[in-house]
Amino acid sequence: MTRHIRHAALFCALLLVALLVNAARVQVLHAGDYEANPANRRDAIARYQQPRGDILVAGRPVTGSRDTGEHLRYERTYTEGPLYAPVTGFASQGYGTTLLEHTEDGLLSGAAPLLAPLPRWNELTRSRNAGGDVVTTIDPAAQRAAYEGLRSRKGAVAAVEPSTGRILALVSVPSYDPALLSGNGRTARDAWARLNADPDRPMLNRAVQRTYPPGSTFKVVTAAAALDAGVVKGLDKPTDSPDPYTLPGTTTRLTNGSEGCEDATLREAFVWSCNTVFAGLGVATGVERMKDTARDFGFNDDGLRVPFPVARSTFDTTVDRAQLALSSIGQYNTRATPLQMAMVAAAVAGGGQVREPYLVERTTRAGGGTVSSAGSSPVRRAMHPATALRLRELMRGVVEDGTGKKAAIPGAVVGGKTGTAQHGLGNSGTPYAWFISWAQHDEDMEPKVAVAVVVEDAAANRREISGGGTAAPIARAVMEAVLKS
Amino acid sequence: MSKAGITLATADPPAPTARGLPRRRGVELALIVLAVTLSVYGYCAVGLARNGTVPPGAAGYGAGLGVLALVAHLAVRWRAPHADPLPLPIGVLLNGLGLVLIYRLDLEAPGEPAAPAQLIWSTLGVALFTSVVLVLRDHRVLQRYTYLCVTVALVLLTAPILFPAVNGARIWIRVAGFSIQPGEFAKVLLAVFFAAYLAANRGALTYAGRRVWRLQLPTGRVLGPIVAVWLVSVGVLVLERDLGTSLLFFGLFVVMLYVATGRTGWIAVGLLLASLGAVAVGRYEPHVHHRIETWLHPFASIEAGEGPNQLAQSLFAFAEGGILGSGLGLGHSVLIGFAVKSDFILATAGEELGLAGLSAIILLYGLLVERGYRAGLALRDPFGRLLAVGLASLLALQVFVIAGGVTGLIPLTGMAMPFLAQGGSSVVTNWTIVALLVRLSDCARRQGGGGGGR
Numbered sequence: 001m002t003r004h005i006r007h008a009a010l011f012c013a014l015l016l017v018a019l020l021v022n023a024a025r026v027q028v029l030h031a032g033d034y035e036a037n038p039a040n041r042r043d044a045i046a047r048y049q050q051p052r053g054d055i056l057v058a059g060r061p062v063t064g065s066r067d068t069g070e071h072l073r074y075e076r077t078y079t080e081g082p083l084y085a086p087v088t089g090f091a092s093q094g095y096g097t098t099l100l101e102h103t104e105d106g107l108l109s110g111a112a113p114l115l116a117p118l119p120r121w122n123e124l125t126r127s128r129n130a131g132g133d134v135v136t137t138i139d140p141a142a143q144r145a146a147y148e149g150l151r152s153r154k155g156a157v158a159a160v161e162p163s164t165g166r167i168l169a170l171v172s173v174p175s176y177d178p179a180l181l182s183g184n185g186r187t188a189r190d191a192w193a194r195l196n197a198d199p200d201r202p203m204l205n206r207a208v209q210r211t212y213p214p215g216s217t218f219k220v221v222t223a224a225a226a227l228d229a230g231v232v233k234g235l236d237k238p239t240d241s242p243d244p245y246t247l248p249g250t251t252t253r254l255t256n257g258s259e260g261c262e263d264a265t266l267r268e269a270f271v272w273s274c275n276t277v278f279a280g281l282g283v284a285t286g287v288e289r290m291k292d293t294a295r296d297f298g299f300n301d302d303g304l305r306v307p308f309p310v311a312r313s314t315f316d317t318t319v320d321r322a323q324l325a326l327s328s329i330g331q332y333n334t335r336a337t338p339l340q341m342a343m344v345a346a347a348v349a350g351g352g353q354v355r356e357p358y359l360v361e362r363t364t365r366a367g368g369g370t371v372s373s374a375g376s377s378p379v380r381r382a383m384h385p386a387t388a389l390r391l392r393e394l395m396r397g398v399v400e401d402g403t404g405k406k407a408a409i410p411g412a413v414v415g416g417k418t419g420t421a422q423h424g425l426g427n428s429g430t431p432y433a434w435f436i437s438w439a440q441h442d443e444d445m446e447p448k449v450a451v452a453v454v455v456e457d458a459a460a461n462r463r464e465i466s467g468g469g470t471a472a473p474i475a476r477a478v479m480e481a482v483l484k485s
Numbered sequence: 486m487s488k489a490g491i492t493l494a495t496a497d498p499p500a501p502t503a504r505g506l507p508r509r510r511g512v513e514l515a516l517i518v519l520a521v522t523l524s525v526y527g528y529c530a531v532g533l534a535r536n537g538t539v540p541p542g543a544a545g546y547g548a549g550l551g552v553l554a555l556v557a558h559l560a561v562r563w564r565a566p567h568a569d570p571l572p573l574p575i576g577v578l579l580n581g582l583g584l585v586l587i588y589r590l591d592l593e594a595p596g597e598p599a600a601p602a603q604l605i606w607s608t609l610g611v612a613l614f615t616s617v618v619l620v621l622r623d624h625r626v627l628q629r630y631t632y633l634c635v636t637v638a639l640v641l642l643t644a645p646i647l648f649p650a651v652n653g654a655r656i657w658i659r660v661a662g663f664s665i666q667p668g669e670f671a672k673v674l675l676a677v678f679f680a681a682y683l684a685a686n687r688g689a690l691t692y693a694g695r696r697v698w699r700l701q702l703p704t705g706r707v708l709g710p711i712v713a714v715w716l717v718s719v720g721v722l723v724l725e726r727d728l729g730t731s732l733l734f735f736g737l738f739v740v741m742l743y744v745a746t747g748r749t750g751w752i753a754v755g756l757l758l759a760s761l762g763a764v765a766v767g768r769y770e771p772h773v774h775h776r777i778e779t780w781l782h783p784f785a786s787i788e789a790g791e792g793p794n795q796l797a798q799s800l801f802a803f804a805e806g807g808i809l810g811s812g813l814g815l816g817h818s819v820l821i822g823f824a825v826k827s828d829f830i831l832a833t834a835g836e837e838l839g840l841a842g843l844s845a846i847i848l849l850y851g852l853l854v855e856r857g858y859r860a861g862l863a864l865r866d867p868f869g870r871l872l873a874v875g876l877a878s879l880l881a882l883q884v885f886v887i888a889g890g891v892t893g894l895i896p897l898t899g900m901a902m903p904f905l906a907q908g909g910s911s912v913v914t915n916w917t918i919v920a921l922l923v924r925l926s927d928c929a930r931r932q933g934g935g936g937g938g939r
Binding site for chain 1: 740743744745747784787792793797800801803804805806807808809811812815817820835839840843844847848850851854855858861862867870874877878881882884885888889892893894
């Protein structure tokens, strides 16, 4: 019997060894697969187990965290949700994250390896660092001025500091309160359905995610290309421009909204926004040089991140001469985000240099130690410095004598350009009123702010919609807010 | 039992001194202190991880467990002084760890605490352990009750059929708020019956009967009762849909038969019967068929968009534990949902203590089984040997069936992890098993064999 007891014992030992081997298989060999399975909620639980780091504007958090005591414990709160939604985005248990909440998620949630005191420390201790904070470049006064300026009208504002690329304001209206989407309960579900069904698309960040035909504001780019290429010798020499202008190779005639454009000087044509003159200048400059200048301003760039991605602004490069003529006055396939047009204004203000725009000044640990800081952002030369000087003069003229008088600020030098873009089939769509500008306080060495405003408004009187009428006052309010601070 | 007890008691004193075997009671006490300390440490670790403070009941919990263990130890010291020093501390440690895990899971759903009831059941279990050690002076007494054992076992197994099913299985009796799983008690009784019956008939089983090819078939006369008992118990279990217990009895039956007769033919017959049964039940019983499908494709429900099933959640929990575990109180095994404190308790251990902790637990069971087999080898009387082997195999099989089930090694069948899982009947039964092992090892070590002294 002893021998058989030993056999039975061996059998029992085999059973237990099989358990150990299988445990190692599940806990070590396949652990990675199981942990990565989307149905495994542990990642989500760990992520919401601690308060999320905050997004700061001028040293004050515009976000917060609320302890719900539920399974996915901490929910996001926002102090002024609709105002900062185009900056923060939302962070929701049910619907994920967007914008800064998305691109800085690792830092805010505490998962970023950079937060750990030692490399691989967290893997070893299975701990998670407290969420870090994101300090933005936003100027709260400018942000508020833009938001209140747009009020109930659809539109967007982007403002940057020309010398650095810091984004000072990023506003999109209509906006929404991202706090509504926090959590995964019924209110969040209802809000999500309602916001997605809303034809005004409140969750669309018009300042960076949407492109508009820039209309006459694009004439700044065309003028820069023409001046750099030497197509125009001086601001006050008459250009050889017919009025109306027949688009090359067609019988279509292009006209102007104002008188006196025939053979106008560049100064006159810029101040009175002559379509005929700039269409001709674009064609004379040629598609190659137009394309290069547009690219240097930031058009046709897929890769811009601020740090969330910015929609590609386009200048069509496969055009015939008629299409080039239309493209040169900001129509046809030319499209730009408000942020791109703020960069155009900033290039003029910054002596021909474009700084890549950015939104995050620095990131910190929960205790305040800096994790990373924005270095000086990459610079690109958009035009010759002399051309920039000439364009500053032209843009000042628009504000002092032309269509942008409403943007003038006492005690400061302001340059601007209005635009009214037609769109839709047979131009039946609501026109977009544009204004791009920069401002330099009399006591300052350089312009402090460049801004782009676009307003789309079906309710307003068509004639009232012009860059000078609706968009310029908003731009002025934003510039004033920046100059005061 | 009185007569045998008295004769043995009078024969007791001279034997140990004559043999000079160390009694090892001090080792047992030290190990018990270690086991209680580890359990209290676990209890505190849960509190510290969850609330940042030592839980208020820590001292009381430690004292309670300590007193229980001490009472058991004193009983052993008094009436089984030569017993193996390992089974009792292992029982205390596993029971203590089970209480910690259940207390830890209670924190997830404060509405329905299970730890207090489990502590009461543990007390009952230790009380039963103590009384078995005190009253049962010689295991051979049990041989007299062979047919009483089997009758009671069958009654216990059949009784729940009269009660409503709980979660698809008719294995509970609910009386006055308490639910009892009589099948658990039946395990020990059946082990006793098998041991007694096989010990009495092993000659006939081994040598009699026709020979077919290389298999020696037993005669119908000896085989009849045993097959009948087996068929009835398995039949009842299939009716009650408790496949785990059915598998357990079958395995126990085959192992004990093999040890008693030494016939590999029994293993062949057993495996044949088992595979026939498995195929038939797996194919035609929807409940079991579903379990097998789940085992083969644990993530099928996720792919079907129905979310993870319990086995998938259990695997996630084990995987999260990795090698060192998340730490007590810091895992999320509660996602498993229903039965997380009973059938799936091992997943909590796997997640929070990791592969290291899980291996330690499995090795503790292994050690307990090994001590049982050692007693079996040391004993001289066939009944004692078979009983020791039977009880040890019972533990090993039970651990394999449930641990293998929750880790995806074999199809999942509902069963309690000995000592760890929530469930009063199971705890009481397992303390009885440990008590019997202590008694058997005492006999084995006292005289170098149960029959030696007489």
